[in-house]
Amino acid sequence: MATAIEINNLTVKFGDLVALHDVSLTVEQHEFVVLLGPSGCGKTTMLSVLANLLTPAGGEAKLHRFADGGKGKNFGYVFQQAALLPWFSVMKNITLGLAAIGTPKAEAERIAQEYINLLNLTGFEKAYPHQLSGGMQQRVGLARALAIDPEVLLMDEPFGALDAQTRVLLQEELLRIWERDRKTVLFVTHSIEEAVLLADRVVVLTARPGVVKAIVDIDVPRPRSTRDVQAAARFAELEAELWGLVRDEAVKALNV
Amino acid sequence: MSLSLDTRKNAFPGIKVLRALYASRLFRTVFTIVVLVGIWQVIAVLKDTSYLVPRPIGFDFDVPHSSVLAAGWHSMTINSPTQDPLWSHALISIRRALIGYFAAIAVAVPIGMIAAWWKAIDDTAGSFIELVRPIPALALIPIAIIWFGFGEVAKVAIIGYACFFSIYINTHAGVRNVDPLFIRVMKVYGRGQWDILTKVVFYSMLPYAFTGARYAAAIALILLVAVELVGAQDGLGFSLARAQQVLATTEVYFIIVLFGAIGFVFNWAVLFAERRVIKWRQEVDAQV
Missing domain, CATH: 1.10.3720.10 (MetI-like)
Incomplete structure (x- = not known):
């Protein structure tokens, strides 16, 4: 298997504040890796560096390219809030990334329509974001990321702002879509349950400054669904193990 | 609570019409204008000092000084070579x-x-x-x-x-x-x-x-x-x-x-x- 994401000795500082310290991590192609840690531990920071939104103080974070020689972006990004442009329709929001990689308009709309259908948004092509529920907005955010057919999906707590039920439904939707072509995913969350449900591997980060504390393999067979996973005895063990790792860090983060 | 509501309903049959009017935004606006112009009219008639506060409404259109309305009509429809309407x-x-x-x-x-x-x-x-x-x-x-x-x-x-x-x-x-x-x-x-x-x-x-x-x-x-x-x-x-x-x-x-x-x-x-x-x-x- 080829390496999709390579992070070597990454250090990120905001002024005197060290957000990430000497973090190294390798993600293989087709792997679903979840970054788990307390709030403020630098999970989002790591994604920002990978997306070229931040320059690190030391080390490097690389996304490898495979299919094409590299026109445009090879990653899709799903934000914490759906982050849709409120003045554009669902269709225009989804084609946003396609235009940047040089896809002609008609072709972009055809592709966007495909993902609109895939994410059960059919009929809402012309709707403005404020007319959609939170769950639907985040599905548009996901469609926007998938539409550019990226090598890697960077997902920053994409379901964190949703209610519990919508969250479960979207997690299953993500699993369903992911099973189609098993894109490489780097997914940030602070939900242990979500981490176990989705991940091949869970990377636990410490409280600030973020350092890799442990990497846990999630040996639960795929395809998974929320109910199967929760019923499995292995699920409870993994949850307990992860909680043991995260607990101290969460307490530390609270007391900062 | 329900008792008092019932008595109100029975007390005055026109109350429904008034409520409908009150709920209409256009009516509220028009009502306000009518009241204000009315007050102006009353003051102008009572004081009768037309060069200070002329009457807003009057229908003697041949005499431009009789009311603001007449002056408006007169100045808008003026037809003379020396003065534009x-x-x-x-x-x-x-x-x-x-x-x-x-x-x-x-x-x-x-x-x-x-x-x-x-x-x-x-x-x-x-x-x-x-x-x-x-x-x-x-x-x-x-x-x-x-x-x-x-x-x-x-x-x-x-x-x-x-x-x-x-x-x-x-x-x-x-x-x-x-x-x-x-x-x-x-x-x-x-x-x-x-x-x-x-x-x-x-x-x-x-x-x-x-x-x-x-x-x-x-x-x-x-x-x-x-x-x-x-x-x-x-x-x-x-x-x-x-x-x-x-x-x-x-x-x-x-x-x-x-x-x-x-x-x-x-x-x-x-x-x-x-x-x-x-x-x-x-x-x-x-x-x-």
């Missing part, structure tokens, strides 16, 4: 105001965006604008006349100049209030400066620019009156000054009311345009 003055005035107003929008929006977006331009051109902004535009009328003479250019320039600032300031603030998240979105999806400006910054600042444009609509009328009172041979302001000189109080009142009506329509038109353009916003309903 008031509506032609009104058109000239509206044209002046609109040219100055739209010129201000065309200049203030791009400059406001550029100044707010690029620090170097804000520090230079932006500072200059802040420096001259406190000068009342009215004080510049003499300079405008020296520069441009008594023609249209001076008038339009003064109106445009005064309108510029409220649009500029609001556009500037709008650009500064862009949600950084949207800029991140554009960067993540490979969009450059130009796309960020035209697809994010422009749309986020639009509601602010419209707020500025509504202020500017009022400012345009103020400056219109000022420039026409000072140095004009036509227009509503000129007609106003002339009516005052010949002590045609009813016509003075009519022109003032006309200015009010023009201002009202102007403001409404900007609001209408704003609703048409900004369709993506979720509006909060006012309390009934």
Whole structure:
């Protein structure tokens, strides 16, 4: 298997504040890796560096390219809030990334329509974001990321702002879509349950400054669904193990 | 609770009609106008000092001094080789105001965006604008006349100049209030400066620019009156000054009311345009 994401000795500082310290991590192609840690531990920071939104103080974070020689972006990004442009329709929001990689308009709309259908948004092509529920907005955010057919999906707590039920439904939707072509995913969350449900591997980060504390393999067979996973005895063990790792860090983060 | 409701229902059968009227926004507006004009009419009839407070309503249309309504009818339908009807003055005035107003929008929006977006331009051109902004535009009328003479250019320039600032300031603030998240979105999806400006910054600042444009609509009328009172041979302001000189109080009142009506329509038109353009916003309903 080829390496999709390579992070070597990454250090990120905001002024005197060290957000990430000497973090190294390798993600293989087709792997679903979840970054788990307390709030403020630098999970989002790591994604920002990978997306070229931040320059690190030391080390490097690389996304490898495979299919094409590299026109445009090879990653899709799903934000914490759906982050849709409120003045554009669902269709225009989804084609946003396609235009940047040089896809002609008609072709972009055809592709966007495909993902609109895939994410059960059919009929809402012309709707403005404020007319959609939170769950639907985040599905548009996901469609926007998938539409550019990226090598890697960077997902920053994409379901964190949703209610519990919508969250479960979207997690299953993500699993369903992911099973189609098993894109490489780097997914940030602070939900242990979500981490176990989705991940091949869970990377636990410490409280600030973020350092890799442990990497846990999630040996639960795929395809998974929320109910199967929760019923499995292995699920409870993994949850307990992860909680043991995260607990101290969460307490530390609270007391900062 | 339910008992008292029932008694009210039975007490007065017309209450339903009154409630329906009260719920109608148009009725509330019309009702207010009728009451205010009524009070004015009563005061004017009681005091009977027509050269100070003329009657608003009266149907003796042959005598322009009998009421504001009659003066309006008379001045609008005037037909003499020496004097133009008031509506032609009104058109000239509206044209002046609109040219100055739209010129201000065309200049203030791009400059406001550029100044707010690029620090170097804000520090230079932006500072200059802040420096001259406190000068009342009215004080510049003499300079405008020296520069441009008594023609249209001076008038339009003064109106445009005064309108510029409220649009500029609001556009500037709008650009500064862009949600950084949207800029991140554009960067993540490979969009450059130009796309960020035209697809994010422009749309986020639009509601602010419209707020500025509504202020500017009022400012345009103020400056219109000022420039026409000072140095004009036509227009509503000129007609106003002339009516005052010949002590045609009813016509003075009519022109003032006309200015009010023009201002009202102007403001409404900007609001209408704003609703048409900004369709993506979720509006909060006012309390009934």
